[in-house]
Amino acid sequence: MHFSIPETEVRSDENGSTYVAYNIHVNGVLHCRVRYSQLLGDLLLKLKHGRNVLLFYFLPVVRQDPILGSSEMFNSFLRKAQQETQQIPTEEVQLEIYLFSGQKVKVNILTSDQTEDVLEAVASKLDLPDELVGYFSLFLVQERGDGGCTYVRKLQEFELPYVSITSLHSPNYRIVLRKSYWDTAYDSDVMDDRVGLNLLYAQTVSDIERGWILVNKEQHRQLKSLQEKGSKKEFIRLAQTLKYYGYIKFDPCITDFPEKGCHVIVGAGNNELNFHVKLPSDQMKEGSFKVTRMRCWRVTSSQVPVANGTANPSSSSKCDVKLELAFEYLMSKDRLQWVTITSPQAIMMSICLQSMVDELMVKKSGGSIKKKKRLNGSFQRSDSQQAVKSPPLLDSPDPSREQVVKLSTKLSSVSLRGLSSSNSASDISGNDFHGNYAFEGIGDDDL
Incomplete structure (x- = not known):
């Protein structure tokens, strides 16, 4: 996950006292707003970190730590902060999850339910077996005017899907159910x-x-x-x-490979990033970067001033966030090279890369992505997943829930409406960008 704090705000509490609030962005989107003292009291002290840790470096470091970053304590802190920031009370609501059949599933959840809770509620209503829940994930997508959609991100365990979709204040965003594996x-x-x-x-x-x-x-x-x-x-x-079965395609963006300023369409799948590049000479080239040949990658963000459309020079200028994904790639046996992609979807690309690596490591260790059976055939909330209460949030309603209705029989067949066709001869082709050397396996040093 990509954590950043692009700005701070001076705010007032209920007593009229002012304080500095840090706006924490996760994956380029405002996730929560916290005081430094709140972070110290709710998280730092519990994790036994010193007060001299800088907030701007603390969150990314904790998230990357394999133990702290995946801890329920850290995720619970972020979920609570997200709900308090958006001031959405804990109550029972109905959330719509879209399917690729054109249908949508309406599930009764709590606004404080985390991603796994919502996913399991959808699976229960669809009558999807418990052991297959791990094969699917919830994704946030943005519908475009041309009928297409942009994958914004995969919903994570540290966020509340209802709060995430509601806080966007736009009907163009949807939560969809999609398979989350690559093999x-x-x-x-x-x-x-x-x-x-x-x-x-x-x-x-x-x-x-x-x-x-x-x-x-x-x-x-x-x-x-x-x-x-x-x-x-x-x-x-x-x-x-x-070709490209199981790939996720991203919106057109910019890359510095093989030349700076090249327009590119990136696809993620089959344990690789696929490039369709338009060179400055208008020549089209295609190539693939295998995840097993990537030594490392990073996502960086920067503030880019944009014109505010006013003639008043004293007016505060607005800034856009520029996101870049850069990875160091083994071009040949002895040559590593950095490749950079500039795209608003850079974080989603990074998530795809990480999930590919995770899946390869699970397969190498002989593990399985199947989800373990839940107790009594239903999911149970831990104490930290119950109602999040803090003013002005409301108390949780009665925990008893209306029994969900199965929709498995309502998944109608899908027709190939306007299925596009193309001749194989017109497919863009070209040599792979990488060399012939490949890793024999995946290890900590390889990735």
Whole structure:
């Protein structure tokens, strides 16, 4: 996760006393607003860190620590601060989660429910088996005017989905359910379940329709035939053989490779970042950067002043946040090179890279992404996940919940509306950017 504190505010408390509030941004979005003393009292002292730790460096350092960064104490602090900042009371609400079939699932949750709670509520309503919950995640997306969508970020354990979507104050943002793994071998596990099959099928159709998966005329004909027969598994298996199956595509952005100022469309999938680059000469090139050849990567943010549209020079100027993803790549056996991508989605790209590495490490260790069965077939909130109370927040309602209605039978089939087709000959092609040397395996030194 990318933590930053781009600005501070002078605010007044209920007694009229002024104080400095630090606006903590997570992944480029305002997450919470805290006092320095609040951070010391609620978090630093509990973690036994000294008072001389600088706030601007403390949060990133803690988040990157494998123990502290994933601790419930740290995540609970961020969730509580997020809810208090947005001044959203703890109460029962209905949250809409969108599916790629065009349908939406309405789940009854608490405003203080964290991401895992909401995901499990969606899975319960869809009748998705417990062991398959870990194959899916909730993503925040922004709908564009052209009918497309921009993936903003994957919702994390330190945030409250209802608060996150509500605080954006825009109907263009949605929370969608999407598979969260990269290895297509896991598709078999998902397709063995009827609900999982429907979810994966709908997502595959959607990715083809928006052009994320390349399809030529003959493949288009075969897909239509399988769809008319209702052969969803065969449809997915054919899609698995197509270029860019399972990739997430990002909006056009800028890169410094192979030359500075090149326009590029980046895709994440198959344990790589794929580049479609337009050179200054208007020549198009394609290449891939394997995650196993990346020594490290970082996300940086900077403030870029923009014109405020006024003639008054004393008016405060506004700033845009410039985000960059840079990774050090093994171009050849003895040559490392930094590659930089300038994009508002740089953090989402970083999240994709990290999840690829995590999945590879789990697979190498013989682990599984399957979610362990929950007690009594339902999820239980820990004490830290209960109602978050602090003025002006309200008390939590009665914990008893209305029984959810299963929607598994309502996942209708998806039609290939306006499925785009392309000739394989017109596909952009070119040599990979990297050399021929590859790591034999993945280890701490490799990543």
